[in-house]
Amino acid sequence: MGDPGATGRFGDFGGRYIPETLIPACAELDRAFRSAWVDPLFRAELDGLLTNYAGRPSLLYEAKRLSAVIGCTLLLKREDLNHTGSHKINNVLGQALLAQRMGKPRVIAETGAGQHGVASATAAALMGLECVVYMGEVDMERQALNVFRMRLLGAEVRPALSGSRTLKDAINEAMRDWVASVETSHYLLGSVMGPHPYPWMVRELHRVIGDEAREQCRALLGRDPDVVTACVGGGSNALGLFSGFAELPAVEMVGVEPDGGAAVGRGVPGIVHGSKSYLLQDEYGQVMEAQSISAGLDYPGIGPEHAHLDASGRARYEKVTDAEVLNAFQVLSRTEGIIPALEPAHALAWVLRAKEELAGKVVLLNLSGRGDKDVAQVAEILDRKSDG
Amino acid sequence: MADVVSLDAHLRTRRDAGRKLLVPYITGGLGHDWAEVVRAYADAGADAVEIGIPFSDPVMDGPTIQQASEVALDQGANLPGILEELRGIDAGVPLVAMTYVNLVFHMGYARFAAEAVAANVSAVILPDLPLEEVGEWEPYAVEAGLATVQLASPLTDDARLARLCARSQGFVYGVNLLGVTGARQDLSESSTVLAGRLKATTDLPVIMGFGIGTVSHARAATAQADGVVVASALMRLRLDGAGPEDLGAAVAELRAGLDEPR
Numbered sequence: 011m012g013d014p015g016a017t018g019r020f021g022d023f024g025g026r027y028i029p030e031t032l033i034p035a036c037a038e039l040d041r042a043f044r045s046a047w048v049d050p051l052f053r054a055e056l057d058g059l060l061t062n063y064a065g066r067p068s069l070l071y072e073a074k075r076l077s078a079v080i081g082c083t084l085l086l087k088r089e090d091l092n093h094t095g096s097h098k099i100n101n102v103l104g105q106a107l108l109a110q111r112m113g114k115p116r117v118i119a120e121t122g123a124g125q126h127g128v129a130s131a132t133a134a135a136l137m138g139l140e141c142v143v144y145m146g147e148v149d150m151e152r153q154a155l156n157v158f159r160m161r162l163l164g165a166e167v168r169p170a171l172s173g174s175r176t177l178k179d180a181i182n183e184a185m186r187d188w189v190a191s192v193e194t195s196h197y198l199l200g201s202v203m204g205p206h207p208y209p210w211m212v213r214e215l216h217r218v219i220g221d222e223a224r225e226q227c228r229a230l231l232g233r234d235p236d237v238v239t240a241c242v243g244g245g246s247n248a249l250g251l252f253s254g255f256a257e258l259p260a261v262e263m264v265g266v267e268p269d270g271g272a273a274v275g276r277g278v279p280g281i282v283h284g285s286k287s288y289l290l291q292d293e294y295g296q297v298m299e300a301q302s303i304s305a306g307l308d309y310p311g312i313g314p315e316h317a318h319l320d321a322s323g324r325a326r327y328e329k330v331t332d333a334e335v336l337n338a339f340q341v342l343s344r345t346e347g348i349i350p351a352l353e354p355a356h357a358l359a360w361v362l363r364a365k366e367e368l369a370g371k372v373v374l375l376n377l378s379g380r381g382d383k384d385v386a387q388v389a390e391i392l393d394r395k396s397d398g
Numbered sequence: 399m400a401d402v403v404s405l406d407a408h409l410r411t412r413r414d415a416g417r418k419l420l421v422p423y424i425t426g427g428l429g430h431d432w433a434e435v436v437r438a439y440a441d442a443g444a445d446a447v448e449i450g451i452p453f454s455d456p457v458m459d460g461p462t463i464q465q466a467s468e469v470a471l472d473q474g475a476n477l478p479g480i481l482e483e484l485r486g487i488d489a490g491v492p493l494v495a496m497t498y499v500n501l502v503f504h505m506g507y508a509r510f511a512a513e514a515v516a517a518n519v520s521a522v523i524l525p526d527l528p529l530e531e532v533g534e535w536e537p538y539a540v541e542a543g544l545a546t547v548q549l550a551s552p553l554t555d556d557a558r559l560a561r562l563c564a565r566s567q568g569f570v571y572g573v574n575l576l577g578v579t580g581a582r583q584d585l586s587e588s589s590t591v592l593a594g595r596l597k598a599t600t601d602l603p604v605i606m607g608f609g610i611g612t613v614s615h616a617r618a619a620t621a622q623a624d625g626v627v628v629a630s631a632l633m634r635l636r637l638d639g640a641g642p643e644d645l646g647a648a649v650a651e652l653r654a655g656l657d658e659p660r
């Protein structure tokens with residue numbers, strides 16, 4: 011998983027399919043990131059924030075009780091313990107520093123579950139940047155608590171009212187804002203998608219997950235895991251994890267998508283939001299709406315590097331149903347005393363289903379976020395079930 | 399049959415005769431009689447007509463064209479159907495298709511190019527296919543005889559502007575402002591600057607668009623540029639119930655305004 015070069019290509023996927031007005035900004039961002047990423051001062055500043063502000067390194071926890079149930083050794087990479095409660099903080103701290111470096115006083119972000127919005131609002135507060143977050147109207151209802159958090163942090167939250175009123179529409183609105191405000195605003199994109207350099211840059215900013223996990227696993231067990239797995243919406247937490255293991259051919263990499271938003275599982279190549287990747291679309295190429303219990307995975311596309319990892323066979327992609335996810339959410343809560351976000355509960359749902367295949371193996375799962383944001387929604391669903 | 403040379407020649411001939419070019423827009427499939435709107439535009443003095451193929455995620459479009467796209471899609475509009483209807487009309491002026499690249503990519507570049515030409519389309523505008531990516535599409539367009547129009551932005555630097563003009567076919571589309579489509583109160587200052595830079599760079603017809611809603615906008619934008627695209631203002635009327643005759647009248651008014659001596 012290397013540098014996709016000036017054209018931002020991962021095999022056939024990626025690229026820079028954006029309006030002319032955004033070309034200079036993407037070129038500027040590419041230059042800024044390239045120079046910052048090899049600049050020891052920038053790296054030291056970012057590492058300092060990751061350690062002293064975000065709380066890294068995150069723990070690698072051996073879930074012994076759940077391991078016994080499954081019949082494997084299950085290790086959880088505890089990204090849920092980061093400040094703001096998910097992996098998203100790794101990316102936003104890096105990009106907010108870059109916004110400062112480029113002299114842009116305003117950041118725009120899209121959000122699905124609200125985690126990236128909260129993380130962006132947090133980084134903006136910390137660095138004194140103006141912050142506008144676009145969120146689908148449906149998601150604002152599902153994740154009301156995160157809307158309040160963002161406002162508390164000083165961000166403006168604007169509803170995306172078009173289309174499915176979820177994550178993809180929030181991205182549309184963010185891009186429309188950016189086309190008009192690009193001279194003063196940085197688009198703080200929340201996953202490994204969009205035009206080059208975003209898919210590569212966001213992956214690099216999350217690489218810390220995989221690098222830590224590899225060393226922690228060796229320290230804990232004296233060996234590498236057999237399987238690493240993570241949920242995939244746009245795919246940032248998964249690529250962060252995978253980047254620590256891709257060079258180890260014996261380690262299997264498994265991305266888990268929601269059944270109703272399985273871009274690898276059911277999509278065909280397409281071009282939207284700045285890159286070519288797999289995409290759920292109808293027979294005419296209109297982008298379809300994803301359907302998932304988890305707002306953070308409710309996206310019809312996937313980052314282009316995942317499309318390439320699938321096409322090249324280096325990673326494999328599975329899909330799980332909402333019912334399996336609800337079960338996994340409760341299983342982890344009860345057996346380990348850890349309430350996961352609905353997103354990483356997808357990865358766990360696959361592990362629970364694949365227990366025969368995983369018997370005796372070391373499985374390292376990225377627990378990308380904590381479940382506080384989801385408990386109200388899950389309570390409602392479980393209530394409805396017990397009533398019905 | 400329509401081809402690159404004919405669009406280019408058609409627009410240049412008119413421009414060189416001292417006429418300012420008027421390119422009104424219609425969202426394909428918006429209302430059962432949308433194809434009659436194309437003819438009404440032509441009869442009212444359009445020099446070419448831009449046909450928008452509605453897409454689910456139009457990131458370069460403001461509220462009016464977003465709504466027009468949504469309504470058309472709800473009414474069952476799709477790319478093959480729109481091309482089919484275009485095949486049946488003789489507008490008498492060149493047709494320019496505007497859409498987002500995914501619809502074209504999904505149909506297949508070769509097939510789209512051939513079917514567009516068969517539907518009398520002379521050129522395409524793909525706002526999310528910049529110079530960096532246009533190479534994957536261009537050979538198919540060239541093979542079919544379809545022009546690919548490049549868009550220039552106020553932020554495009556001089557070196558890139560030159561490359562972009564050299565690559566553009568039929569005309570060059572100057573984007574007046576930083577932002578999405580939609581009628582604005584005033585014509586942005588960046589319009590005049592970009593029009594001047596484009597005229598200094600290329601002999602291709604220079605047509606400006608985004609935010610042009612009135613005769614006075616159109617006149618101001620063509621002080622230097624060769625023509626204008628008018629889209630959202632017409633689609634606002636269409637969404638409010640305007641039929642082919644009303645829209646023809648709106649275009650006739652723009653035509654008269656552009657033709658008035660300066």
Ligand SMILES: Cc1ncc(COP(=O)(O)O)c(C=O)c1O
Nearest residue numbers: 125243244245246247306353379
């Ligand atoms: C906890 C958590 N995990 C995962 C995701 C999905 O994003 P990605 O696939 O980029 O990791 C989200 C998105 O909101 C999230 O909040």
